[in-house]
Amino acid sequence: MNYALIGCGRISPNHIAAAQNNGLTIVALCDTDPAAMQKLIDRFGLAGVRCYRSHEAMLREFTPELAAVATPSGSHAAIALDCLRAGCNVIIEKPVAMTLEEADELIEAARCRHLVACACHQNRFNKSIQKLRGALESGRFGRLYYGVATVRWNRGQDYYQQAPWRGTKAQDGGALMNQCIHNIDLLRWMMGDGVGAVCAVTANLAHPYIEMEDLGLAVMRFKNGGYGLIEGTTDVYPKNLEETLAIFGERGTVKAGGGSVNLLEEWRFGDGLDDAEEVKSRFCEAPKGVYGFGHTPLYRDVIDAIRQGREPYIPLEAGRRALELVLAIYRAAETGGWVKLPL
Numbered sequence: 001m002n003y004a005l006i007g008c009g010r011i012s013p014n015h016i017a018a019a020q021n022n023g024l025t026i027v028a029l030c031d032t033d034p035a036a037m038q039k040l041i042d043r044f045g046l047a048g049v050r051c052y053r054s055h056e057a058m059l060r061e062f063t064p065e066l067a068a069v070a071t072p073s074g075s076h077a078a079i080a081l082d083c084l085r086a087g088c089n090v091i092i093e094k095p096v097a098m099t100l101e102e103a104d105e106l107i108e109a110a111r112c113r114h115l116v117a118c119a120c121h122q123n124r125f126n127k128s129i130q131k132l133r134g135a136l137e138s139g140r141f142g143r144l145y146y147g148v149a150t151v152r153w154n155r156g157q158d159y160y161q162q163a164p165w166r167g168t169k170a171q172d173g174g175a176l177m178n179q180c181i182h183n184i185d186l187l188r189w190m191m192g193d194g195v196g197a198v199c200a201v202t203a204n205l206a207h208p209y210i211e212m213e214d215l216g217l218a219v220m221r222f223k224n225g226g227y228g229l230i231e232g233t234t235d236v237y238p239k240n241l242e243e244t245l246a247i248f249g250e251r252g253t254v255k256a257g258g259g260s261v262n263l264l265e266e267w268r269f270g271d272g273l274d275d276a277e278e279v280k281s282r283f284c285e286a287p288k289g290v291y292g293f294g295h296t297p298l299y300r301d302v303i304d305a306i307r308q309g310r311e312p313y314i315p316l317e318a319g320r321r322a323l324e325l326v327l328a329i330y331r332a333a334e335t336g337g338w339v340k341l342p343l
Helices: 012-021 034-044 055-061 073-085 100-113 127-137 157-161 181-190 276-282 295-308 316-335
Strands: 002-006 025-030 050-052 066-069 089-093 117-120 144-152 195-203 215-222 227-233 242-249 252-257 263-269
Touching: 002 012, 002 055, 012 025, 012 034, 012 295, 025 034, 025 055, 034 050, 050 055, 055 073, 066 073, 066 295, 073 089, 073 100, 089 295, 100 117, 100 316, 117 295, 117 316, 127 181, 127 242, 127 252, 127 263, 144 181, 181 227, 181 242, 181 316, 195 316, 215 316, 263 276
Parallel strands: 002 025, 002 066, 025 050, 066 089, 089 117, 144 227
Antiparallel strands: 144 242, 195 215, 215 227, 242 252, 252 263
16 A cells, blocks of 8 residues: 655654555655655665655655645644545645544545545554553543543644744644644543533743743533543653543543553453452553554554445544634633533
8 A cells, every 4th residue: 555654754653564564565755855754764775765845746656655744833724624525545744634624525425435544643543542442442530520531742843843833823733733733532432532612821931032831720420421631731841751541430430641652551450350469560662752652553554444335433523623612722721611512
């Protein structure tokens, strides 16, 4: 299966590694910076790959069977839409779009062309998260009381100066849209997806050179009667501390933690079906960075979905729901009151 990567920045090595791990034929790279493409060619031995300064130039010559869009956030929707209109299946890095209208346009374009379009929320494939999801789907929690998503990270001025789009309202968003949206996706997924209303505050405490928040705090009511809490920040001194997801129910408590919800720190159920220490030992991973190991299984699922003509495990609708919740939090912080969903 022919594959192209559009965007060769910070996350691009994870995409190339996942493509190689799944036996894809990497035929093209696209980026405005030739040095970024050459860096990937040298690192991954991509001799013979075609390089383009724009995705439009690539699509004028040929259409790959699968393309990943890993450009600055504000360009995700337009580029992915061009790929879909050309007949190309897509994996779209988070957020899938910056507005719900863009997300809806992507969903419709994929649907009417019978193409596979995946939201790249790769942490859903973490061993810890898959184990947690299995317990939830089998009813081990009983009634869900509430869930808590925390992202306690550090981003300094050097990070934002690496690319002028970072921290801007139009092209990036703040800590919630950029750093926290993976965990926001997980919280909404685990707690039943249906959010009734949210209230929130946001602030910029330590990064006066960006337009958006470096701290976001939110409370939400789910339609199933549960509640959710979100704490996201890039202010933690002096480096990343943790990313955690905790789910509390009438018969179970689970906390996934570590650098990127890759460890099971708590595993408590009243049914006695397994040994907590054994579970915590088996379902853990130790990635070097915050991106984890989820890209490879995500790619495997997308390839299988294309071949079988089915929906991917993480469809664009999931990316839209995560985006909607972030936008609702921003609106709630602006208005100072509860914001009802759907938006």
